[in-house]
Amino acid sequence: MENPHDLLEKVLAFARESDIIDAVILTGSRGRNARVDRFSDLDLELIMTSNDIATHQLWDSDVWLTSIGPVLVSIHLANGGDGEPDWPTCLAVFAGGRKIDFTLAGPLRIERMRRSGLDATYTRGFTVLLDKSGITRELPTHTPARPAAAMPSSDEVDAHQREFWFEATQVPIYVARDDLWPAQLRLAEMREQLLVMSQWMVTAPSPSRGQPERVEGQAGVADTWHNGHHLGEWLPEPYSSQVAATFALYTQDSIGKALLATIDLYDAVAKEACAKLGFVDLALRDRVLAHVERVISPETDLRNDH
Numbered sequence: 001m002e003n004p005h006d007l008l009e010k011v012l013a014f015a016r017e018s019d020i021i022d023a024v025i026l027t028g029s030r031g032r033n034a035r036v037d038r039f040s041d042l043d044l045e046l047i048m049t050s051n052d053i054a055t056h057q058l059w060d061s062d063v064w065l066t067s068i069g070p071v072l073v074s075i076h077l078a079n080g081g082d083g084e085p086d087w088p089t090c091l092a093v094f095a096g097g098r099k100i101d102f103t104l105a106g107p108l109r110i111e112r113m114r115r116s117g118l119d120a121t122y123t124r125g126f127t128v129l130l131d132k133s134g135i136t137r138e139l140p141t142h143t144p145a146r147p148a149a150a151m152p153s154s155d156e157v158d159a160h161q162r163e164f165w166f167e168a169t170q171v172p173i174y175v176a177r178d179d180l181w182p183a184q185l186r187l188a189e190m191r192e193q194l195l196v197m198s199q200w201m202v203t204a205p206s207p208s209r210g211q212p213e214r215v216e217g218q219a220g221v222a223d224t225w226h227n228g229h230h231l232g233e234w235l236p237e238p239y240s241s242q243v244a245a246t247f248a249l250y251t252q253d254s255i256g257k258a259l260l261a262t263i264d265l266y267d268a269v270a271k272e273a274c275a276k277l278g279f280v281d282l283a284l285r286d287r288v289l290a291h292v293e294r295v296i297s298p299e300t301d302l303r304n305d306h
Helices: 004-017 028-032 107-116 154-176 180-203 252-277 285-295
Strands: 021-027 042-048 071-077 089-094 099-105 127-131
Touching (some): 004 021, 004 042, 004 127, 021 028, 028 042, 099 107, 154 180, 154 252, 154 285, 180 252, 252 285
Parallel strands (some): 042 099
Antiparallel strands (some): 089 099
16 A cells, blocks of 8 residues: 555645645544554545635546546545535545545635534544645644534434334345345345444433433433444443344345344344433334244245235
């Protein structure tokens, strides 16, 4: 892989010469100088001189990347949708394998944080590498910390449980048909739901006598990162050691076993999460398992069951 320091110097050299880039800010693990290893990528925010320029000369173009180094592959994302960043991003893997995630943002990005405080990315830590105009000078001072985790509403938890248990009723049908690709896809959806419920469980305040009543929107102290990163660190036992069993090989038997493991683990996590949050646990495990056993039992004859 490319030397990250050499690659960074090439980015800064490009930015210094550019008349549309005002500042370069390093975020991610290298920006906070924590959890850095030899594979760590570079997360860079290029702050433009105009809020309109970000999507013009750099967006959807690889030409400027070649001034940094030979590119193996790149992806340009417009973003701006629900759950997406507010600004375009360019994800580039250079020829040696080192990845840089570029955020192409206008000055409004910095202005918002000057007015309203650091966002979740900057709260974890950042390093200003270049600032031509002084735009970052008034950013709030920061002590690297985890972003506050938002707690779900009762309706969100209810809908989440319903989605999980719905998927759990469909996986065995595909398994019984030996239609394994969609079975794996639905099992993966169930794991996504398991991850979210696990995050709620560990970030919810633990109820105890003498504590103030839970306030919706406030969270506990665990740091669950994102996309399951560092799950082994924040998901406690006995749950953590059960995660491996939720992954399956591409066989009916393996998917069936992973389905049962996922159901059992989700049921246990949901019980604890709902107890902490003070919400209703739908408790559908036994009824769903009865359905699973009926569908994928050895006696099932798909050809004659109409």
